[in-house]
Amino acid sequence: MPGFGLSLGWTLTWLSLLVLLPLAALLIGALGLSVQEWVGIVRDARVQHALGLSFLTALIAALINVPIGLLISWVLVRYRFPGRLLVEALVDLPFALPTAVAGIALTALYAPTGWLGEPLSQLGVQIAYTPLGIVMALIFVGLPFTIRTVQPVLEQLSREHEEAAATLGASRWQTVRKVLLPQLRPALLTGFTLAFARGVGEYGSVIFIAGNLPKVSEIAPLLIVIKLEEFNYQGAMAIAVLMLLGSFVALFLLNLLHKRWSRGLVN
Amino acid sequence: MKRLLQTLLILAAIGPMTGLAAKDIELLNVSYDPTRELYQDVNQEFAAQWQKQTGDTVTVSASHGGSGKQARAVIDGLAADVVTLALSFDIDAIADKAKLLAADWQSKRPNRSAPYTSTIVFLVRKGNPKAIKDWQDLAKPGLSVITPNPKTSGGARWNYLAAWAWAKRHFNGDEAAIKTYLAGLFANVPILDTGARGSTTTFASRRIGDVLISWENEAHLVLAQQPGQFEIIVPSLSILAEPPVALVDKVVDRKGTRAVASAYLDFLYSDRGQQLAAKHHFRPSRPDVVDAALLGKFPALELVQIDQEFGGWAAAQKGHFTDGGSFDQVIAQSQSR
DSSP, X not given: OTTXXXXXXXXXXXXXXXXXXXXXXXXXXXXXXOHHHHHHHHHOHHHHHHHHHHHHHXXXXXXXXXXXHHHHHHHHHHOOOTTHHHHHHHHHHHHHSOHHHHHHHHHHHHSTTSTTHHHHHHTTOOOTTSHHHHHHHHHHHHHHHHHHHHHHHHHHSOHHHHHHHHHTTOOHHHXXXXXXXXXXXXXXXHHHHHHHHHHHHOOHHHHHHHOOOTTTTOOHHHHHHHHHHTXXXXXXXXXXXXXXXXXXXXXXXXXXXXXXXXXXXXX | OHHHHHHHHHHHHHHHHHTOSXXXXXEEEEEOGGGXXXXXXXXXXXXXXXXXXXXXXXXXXXXXXXXXXXXXXXXXXXXXXXXXXXXXXXXXXXXXXXXXXXXXXXXXSTGGGOSEEEEEEEEEETTOTTXXXXXXXXXXXXXXXXXXXXXXXHHHHHHHHHHHHHHHHHTTTOHHHXXXXXXXXXXXXXXXXXXXXXXXXXXXXXXXXXXXXXXXXXXXXXXXXXXXXXXXXXXXXXXEEOOOEEEOHHHHHHHTOHHHHHHHHHHXXXXXXXXXXHXXXXXXXXXXXXXXXXXXXXXXXXXXXXXXXXXXXXHHIIIIISTTSHHXXXXXXXXXX
């Protein structure tokens, strides 16, 4: 391949500068801690709870985003309706919005005095300042990922497959399950992965709606900020490294799954 | 050609003397959240005064944010000429971690480098429906109390220490009783915002909670912005909050701004600076030079000092807010109820 050496060199250089070096700095910073300090951080109930909450809420939000994202993509690809371009543009807004603005808007909406929060609280459901609020915020910031990964794949699926399935006597549901979904699966998984990864590290939109009570609604990124606020850089880096490890394992597993499913598609 | 050179030489020689070459100076004041409105006024008036005195144009930009976050930005390289933060612990950190100023910075200006002070009061809804009068009321079951998180907010640390100081007297120094009281208080806290402004928003705009533990200046700001909806309750005892100011020596020497930056801080102590502080609801350190009409909103109350009561900020931080400190114990106790 002509020019491969050069482009590989550039790629590695930029990747190192932009991604690998900061990550290495993080690891080196956290390496300054003794084994005992590490054990202390890992065994700290508050750290465990915050990490658990961050990963669990991100998982739930990503799982919810997959069907919603699929539905919205389907509507955008298959139907022509007035205002469709407007909806297309709206979908990307959470990408562009400062997440703190999203957090404040969501809190205003779901707080017990908000438009939606007030009727809901009369029904006994509280969203703002509970883990449920965190999930709502993460759905908001993660939704564009699932839509934008599924949509291009949907656009390339020709209707002929569906028509062929119909002529062979497949019901509509069978067509969806046996013809459409297998082809969409890799894209759905990618969308899920991206939304999940985004949710784990999300800070801005969450702190406003979470309530931030230790062991109730305190997310791991907030614990990192708390450590920084104490000028405890090493402690902050240690939790960051734990988060990185968790994310890396999750993303690695998802990639394995992705590979298997993509291969299944080719066969 | 020779003539031109001559003229230039003459100009170069007399220029600085006559002040023909007026300079443009830029200062950066790194401050914390609730001083936004104060420094808008201060910066404008100081620039006008400086121009009258020296002919130089000075533009002061102010950066606002959580006090600890601001200190960290300066440590990490934000070129602040002066810092005006919420507590001396944050400026100590700059002296300690980045060595940008001397460790004895606090003794360099009058009043332990605090040109104005504040204290911690309660903000309640109009008519005080829950009849909150003093600190003991905040731990009563069924009440909802709003305060930011002491781990992330300088203001919240003042709140916590004020409650501690009151309880220390009330329970005759019995530490278990003090912690039980504080656990009761924090069991009433439904939301821990990361900063004082966040808590104010939660209380005043989202209408959550029966009482907000707040900076006095912030409470007055809310009263002024949403008149007729809230009232201030002054507890029997509170803490003297001293937001200190300091010159960042290494930065002003590098930028050559020592004289003007120093004058800027002195302006805060001047008659006019004190007047502005009082106008923006900070207690002036020289009340004698301020209009009596502006002083009426600062009622007298017993105020404890951080040095006498807690042995200074470093000790207070260590005993109460580090990992496993009294705040962590109180939170654990409040959750095991």
